[in-house]
Amino acid sequence: MAKPSVERAPKFELSNVDYEKIGKYINKYDATDEKGHYLHWSLLKWRVPQAEAKDIWSAIKFKRTIQMKYIPLKCDKDNLFSYCTPHSMEAKLHKIIKIAGGSVGAVADKAASDKIQRKFLVSSLIMEEAITSAQLEGASTTREVAKKMLEDEREPVDEDERMILNNFFLLKLAEKKAKANLTLDLILEFHQKATNLTTENNVIPGEFREDNDIYVEDNRGEIAHQPPSFEKISERLQCVCDFANEDHSGMNGSEFIPPVIKAIILHFMIGYEHPFRDGNGRTARALFYWFMLKNDYELFRYISISKLLKDDPKGYGLSYMYTEKDQNDLTYFIDFQLDVILDAFEELQEYLKSKTEEFNEVLQILENSKFSNILNFVQKDLVKKGTKEPGRIFTVKETANSYGISENTSRGYLNKLVDLKLLLPTKDGRTILYFAPSDLMNRLKVN
Structure with missing residues (x-):
C-alpha cells in the first residue's frame, strides 16, 4: 500500500492530558485558529514553533474534545x-x-x-x-x-x-x-x-x-x-x-x-x-x-x-x-x-442576477415595440434567446422542460410567436421546429 499523503494526527485522550505542559497554551488557542480555520495536525504543525507543536496540538484537541458530540x-x-x-x-x-x-x-x-x-x-x-x-x-x-x-x-x-x-x-x-x-x-x-x-x-x-x-x-x-x-x-x-x-x-x-x-x-x-x-x-x-x-x-x-x-x-x-x-x-x-x-x-x-439582467435587456428592446403588452414572460425569454442566437432552434419539448410547463402550453406559446412572425416554423419529419430568424431584432422594431 502506498504511503498516505496526510499524516495521522497524534492521538489525544482526556485521561492522559498533561495539564502542566499544555496549561500555558489553553487560553491562547481554541478549537480553530484566529481566522476560524479548523486545522488538521498536518497543517497546524507547520504554523507553530516546531518544539511546541505537539503541546499546542494537545491544547487545541483539549478544546475540541470538551465540545465534541458523538453520533451512533x-x-x-x-x-x-x-x-x-x-x-x-x-x-x-x-x-x-x-x-x-x-x-x-x-x-x-x-x-x-x-x-x-x-x-x-x-x-x-x-x-x-x-x-x-x-x-x-x-x-x-x-x-x-x-x-x-x-x-x-x-x-x-x-x-x-x-x-x-x-x-x-x-x-x-x-x-x-x-x-x-x-x-x-x-x-x-x-x-x-x-x-x-x-x-x-x-x-x-x-x-x-x-x-x-x-x-x-x-x-x-x-x-x-x-x-x-x-x-x-x-x-x-x-x-x-x-x-x-x-x-x-x-x-x-x-x-x-x-x-x-x-x-x-x-x-x-x-x-x-x-x-x-x-x-x-x-x-x-x-x-x-x-x-x-x-x-x-x-x-x-x-x-x-x-x-x-x-x-x-x-x-x-x-x-x-x-x-x-x-x-x-x-x-x-x-x-x-x-x-x-x-x-x-x-x-x-x-x-439570478445575470439572468435578470439578460431578461431586462429584452424588456428594453420590447418596451417601444408593438409586442410589449402581448407577450408573456416565457415568450419574452424565448425572444431574448433568439436575439442572442439567430438561427436557434426551439422545440415544444425543450420549451416545456425549460420552463416547467405542459407541452400543450409550450406549443401554444411557440405558435403565438409564429403568428407574430417572431419565430419561423419548419418540419423535421413529424416534428415541428421553431427557429429564430436572423433579422429578429429588426422585427421587434415599431412599424
Missing part, C-alpha cells in the same frame, strides 16, 4: 464518529439556515424579483447539478451539449451522457422521495438511478459490491481510504438509515442535530462505506439533497454543490482524509461542506 455511527475499527461546532461553524450554520429558509426570490435582488417570475429563472439549475455531478465523477461531455440533451430528452450517445441523464433522474427521484424514511431499498434505488446502463468499474446498478477489491485514491494516485468489508455493508448502512430516521429535532427530549449537519454526515457516510463499485459519490450527494428537501429546505433544489466540489476536488478529498486521520472527527468534512454550500448560494445569487 462507527468506523470500521468500532470507534464512534463525532463532531463539534466552534464559533466559526455556528456562524456559517446560522447564515445557511437564514438563507435556506427563504425563497429563491430572497436570494436574488428584491427589486428584480418583483418584476419577473422567479421560477422560470431557476428552471435549468437542476440540470446544472446533474451535469456537474457527473463531471465530478469523470464525465467529459460539455455543459452545452449535456443541457441540450436534457432539454430535448434525446437518448444519450455515450456513457458520459448516460451518466448525466441518470443524475437528472436521480435528483428528480430525491425530490419525489423527500418525505420517505431512509431504507436500504431506497439507497439501492438511488444507486440504480445513478448507474443505470453504465459499466464503469463493473458496477451492477442497485446492488452492493461483493468484494473488498476496492479503495479510494487521493489526487496523487495513492490509496487514501480502504472501505469496511463488503460483508458488513447491509449491517452498517442499516445504522446509517436508523441515524437518518431518528428524531434529532431537539423536541420532546431528543438530541438536536442541525439538519444541514445531519445531511452532510449522510453524505460522508456513503463515501466512507463505499458500498458500491461505482456511483458512490453521486448516491451520497443525492442523499444530501434528499435530506435537505425532507426537512423543507426548498432552496436546495436550486444550488449546485457538485460544481464547487468539481472546482476543488483536492479539498473535497482532504476533508475525508482529515476526518479519518484524526480520530473520526467529522468536523473537517462538515466545515468544508458548509463553505461549499455558502459558495453555492453566492453562485445562485450571481446566476
Whole structure:
C-alpha cells in the first residue's frame, strides 16, 4: 500500500492530558485558529514553533474534545464518529439556515424579483447539478451539449451522457422521495438511478459490491481510504438509515442535530462505506439533497454543490482524509461542506442576477415595440434567446422542460410567436421546429 499523503494526527485522550505542559497554551488557542480555520495536525504543525507543536496540538484537541458530540455511527475499527461546532461553524450554520429558509426570490435582488417570475429563472439549475455531478465523477461531455440533451430528452450517445441523464433522474427521484424514511431499498434505488446502463468499474446498478477489491485514491494516485468489508455493508448502512430516521429535532427530549449537519454526515457516510463499485459519490450527494428537501429546505433544489466540489476536488478529498486521520472527527468534512454550500448560494445569487439582467435587456428592446403588452414572460425569454442566437432552434419539448410547463402550453406559446412572425416554423419529419430568424431584432422594431 502506498504511503498516505496526510499524516495521522497524534492521538489525544482526556485521561492522559498533561495539564502542566499544555496549561500555558489553553487560553491562547481554541478549537480553530484566529481566522476560524479548523486545522488538521498536518497543517497546524507547520504554523507553530516546531518544539511546541505537539503541546499546542494537545491544547487545541483539549478544546475540541470538551465540545465534541458523538453520533451512533462507527468506523470500521468500532470507534464512534463525532463532531463539534466552534464559533466559526455556528456562524456559517446560522447564515445557511437564514438563507435556506427563504425563497429563491430572497436570494436574488428584491427589486428584480418583483418584476419577473422567479421560477422560470431557476428552471435549468437542476440540470446544472446533474451535469456537474457527473463531471465530478469523470464525465467529459460539455455543459452545452449535456443541457441540450436534457432539454430535448434525446437518448444519450455515450456513457458520459448516460451518466448525466441518470443524475437528472436521480435528483428528480430525491425530490419525489423527500418525505420517505431512509431504507436500504431506497439507497439501492438511488444507486440504480445513478448507474443505470453504465459499466464503469463493473458496477451492477442497485446492488452492493461483493468484494473488498476496492479503495479510494487521493489526487496523487495513492490509496487514501480502504472501505469496511463488503460483508458488513447491509449491517452498517442499516445504522446509517436508523441515524437518518431518528428524531434529532431537539423536541420532546431528543438530541438536536442541525439538519444541514445531519445531511452532510449522510453524505460522508456513503463515501466512507463505499458500498458500491461505482456511483458512490453521486448516491451520497443525492442523499444530501434528499435530506435537505425532507426537512423543507426548498432552496436546495436550486444550488449546485457538485460544481464547487468539481472546482476543488483536492479539498473535497482532504476533508475525508482529515476526518479519518484524526480520530473520526467529522468536523473537517462538515466545515468544508458548509463553505461549499455558502459558495453555492453566492453562485445562485450571481446566476439570478445575470439572468435578470439578460431578461431586462429584452424588456428594453420590447418596451417601444408593438409586442410589449402581448407577450408573456416565457415568450419574452424565448425572444431574448433568439436575439442572442439567430438561427436557434426551439422545440415544444425543450420549451416545456425549460420552463416547467405542459407541452400543450409550450406549443401554444411557440405558435403565438409564429403568428407574430417572431419565430419561423419548419418540419423535421413529424416534428415541428421553431427557429429564430436572423433579422429578429429588426422585427421587434415599431412599424
